[in-house]
Amino acid sequence: MRPKRFLSLPVLAVLLLMMFVYYTTIFVFIDGSFDLQSSNGTFNAAIFTILASFAVFSFFVCVLSDPGHVPSSYVPDVEGQGSAKDNAERKKCDKCYGYKPPRTHHCRVCKKCVLKMDHHCLWINNCVGYWNYKPFFVFTSYATLASIHSMILFICSVFLMDIGSSSKVFYVMYGTMAIGLTTTLLTLFGWHVYLILHNMTTIEYYEGKRAKWLAMKSGQSYRHPFNISPYKNITSVLGPNMLKWLCPTAVSHLKEGVSFPTLRDSS
Ligand SMILES: [Zn+2]
């Protein structure tokens, strides 16, 4: 747990933005169009509060959790051509001099090797890696759902409420912000659904593009080695129990994160 990670401007900006969207959705859009006391108002406020609470909780988990560090006892399996010592040396990080398990990358911001590193995320002031990839994905899911719900409530209030000329500027500015936010979240969510279905990290996607190009040049084909089957790819990230897929702390299916099944193992 690293509570100091909250002392960062982008993290505080995300928290402020979430509070602002929550407040305006409940007290301006829902209360204005349906009245919070009505059944319709209470129902929408309850749904939105649940989505927003899960989003905030997952966000805290992302910020506070360890993205995954290499265990000090880790020694790579040395197989294949060349001398075993040479192969082992090639698997060392040239910055922190420790061994690098497969899919591990060195993060220049965190100044350490991160297991199954996806990317360093400014908005959570933390790396997204093996241990917190699920909470990160769950956060984007809840945030996307909440922002779509808020957008619908915003549109309802535009049609149902009598907006005075003094509020028009606020509505135009809020609408622009809400469209930008919802589009960004939907894109991020879609991108990570694609990555999960293919068992890829963002880094591996770009590495794979290069590997494909190199393979094509020499008349061969390249397939991402960890892409086993869509269902197995999903359960390796979200867990075997579908009921816990959207629970950010249900990560008991995660192992050490130093080895991963590949196509070769399953064939
Ligand atoms: Zn390193």
Ligand SMILES: [Zn+2]
């Ligand atoms: Zn990092």
